[in-house]
Amino acid sequence: MISEIFKGIAKFHYKHPLLIIGIVLFLTIILAYGVTNIKMSETSSKNMLPEGMESVKTLNEISNEFQGTNTLTIAIYIEPGENEDDIKERDIRNFATIEYMDKISNLIKKEKNVIEVNCLCDILKQYNNGQIPKDAQKTREILDNINPVYLKQYISGDYEISKIIVKISSDKKEEKDAILKEIRKILDENQKPDGINANVIGMLVISDEISKSMGSDTVKTAGIALLGILLTVCIAFVSVRYGLSTLLPVTFGVIWTFGLMGYANFEMNVASVSGAAIMLGLGVDFGIQMTHRFRQEIKNNELNKAMENTLVGVGRPILTTGTAATIGFSVLLLGTLPMLHGLGILLSVGVICCVLVTFLLLPPVLILQEKIKRKI
Numbered sequence: 001m002i003s004e005i006f007k008g009i010a011k012f013h014y015k016h017p018l019l020i021i022g023i024v025l026f027l028t029i030i031l032a033y034g035v036t037n038i039k040m041s042e043t044s045s046k047n048m049l050p051e052g053m054e055s056v057k058t059l060n061e062i063s064n065e066f067q068g069t070n071t072l073t074i075a076i077y078i079e080p081g082e083n084e085d086d087i088k089e090r091d092i093r094n095f096a097t098i099e100y101m102d103k104i105s106n107l108i109k110k111e112k113n114v115i116e117v118n119c120l121c122d123i124l125k126q127y128n129n130g131q132i133p134k135d136a137q138k139t140r141e142i143l144d145n146i147n148p149v150y151l152k153q154y155i156s157g158d159y160e161i162s163k164i165i166v167k168i169s170s171d172k173k174e175e176k177d178a179i180l181k182e183i184r185k186i187l188d189e190n191q192k193p194d195g196i197n198a199n200v201i202g203m204l205v206i207s208d209e210i211s212k213s214m215g216s217d218t219v220k221t222a223g224i225a226l227l228g229i230l231l232t233v234c235i236a237f238v239s240v241r242y243g244l245s246t247l248l249p250v251t252f253g254v255i256w257t258f259g260l261m262g263y264a265n266f267e268m269n270v271a272s273v274s275g276a277a278i279m280l281g282l283g284v285d286f287g288i289q290m291t292h293r294f295r296q297e298i299k300n301n302e303l304n305k306a307m308e309n310t311l312v313g314v315g316r317p318i319l320t321t322g323t324a325a326t327i328g329f330s331v332l333l334l335g336t337l338p339m340l341h342g343l344g345i346l347l348s349v350g351v352i353c354c355v356l357v358t359f360l361l362l363p364p365v366l367i368l369q370e371k372i373k374r375k376i
Contacts, residue, residue: 006311012362014304017364024361028252031259038262039173072180074108074164074187074203076101079195092155092162093143095134096193099126102132105164107186113175115161119164120154169203176204218268222254222276229284237291241369246291249362250283253354260349268341275346282325282347285356287362289314294366303370307363315359322355 013020078092102121108116124132124142134141143151155162180200187198194300226247234243254276293314297306331349332344 002316003312006315007308009359010308010311011304013363014307017367020360020364021368024252024357028255028259031256031263034259034262035255036185036262037265038258039265039267055103070168070170070176070204071202072166072168072183072200072204074104074166074183074198075161075201076163076196079159091136091159092191092196093120093139093159094136095132095139097162097196098132098139100190100193100196101164102163104186104190107190108164108166111179111182113170113179114166115169117164118154118166120162123151123154149352168295180204184300188244218273218276221274222280224286225277225280226251229280233284233288236288237295240293242295245362245365245369246284246287248365249287249290249358250280250354252357253283253350256281256353256357257346257350260353261346265340266346269342270345272339274343275343276348278347279350279354283358285321286318286354286358290358290362291366298370303367305367307367311359311363318355318358325351341355 018354076092076097083289098121101119104118105119105121108114121132123146124139127142127145128138133142143155153163153165166179166183168176170176170179183200187200192198229250230243230247233246234240237243237246257279258276290310294310297309297313326348329344329347332340332347335341335344
């Protein structure tokens, strides 16, 4: 039964290789657009740890309340100078710096999804009739009478660093990224006092940087893996032509996978960054089996018969291997770690796509290559 199905597939490939290649290319173009929809998930305990555990619930509550991914911090600090004595003479409590912090705070308060902004200037206003003291001595007197434990939330003991704490209402990564972008824009567009610098810090910033790194790391690891695999198969087959052909199923399979994931609004996490490289390493085996068997069959058979024997011979092993790998990766969905769920879905879909492309694209490519070779 299965052998007859593979024979029928082989005959269709032999009669219509260009049609099949055209259909595969058309599907690939459509799916390639979906790759642009791939998003990087927020790196936080909510996305990486199981929700059911009591300790994780407590961690999430603490993170949300104290400097979590819904809180952003702006550090206002004295830039290091060439002379260490100059640094000691400078003080973050001067009027120009506090006025700058107040200006920045007021601008940030106007941003969408910002629910609260707190900084040192709020304390000073509270004890000075709603105004920032212009006299440095008055500022120091007010701060000297504040509880040091409370004051340390906003200013360091050496008076070289102060911070603005921004609380955000949104839990959506896109909206958080938009707020982060606007705050950075505010800091860039407003002139800072001499010797003072300001930077955004906190878990939201770290998450943003990790997300950017995940995207570049995915491309880099997949690229290195692809080059290494290409070199290996070219050496193994002693042929660049067959080496490149062998890579077609896994290359197109990766595009199909990420395209489907993009259309499904899949979000990449720390674990799934390695998914592309794993797919390349696993999926290339399907192409190697088919290419190697075809090279053996073509030596003693006509082209159509060689392809029949190839699909009948390796079709069942490829299907078995693909099914076993898919089941194996799907088991990751039974685990408690959410970040492994994404990896399991990605790899399961990836194996299926690699198997499909192996049966759809590689046979007509091998047939066309052989026909062209014989004509030459």
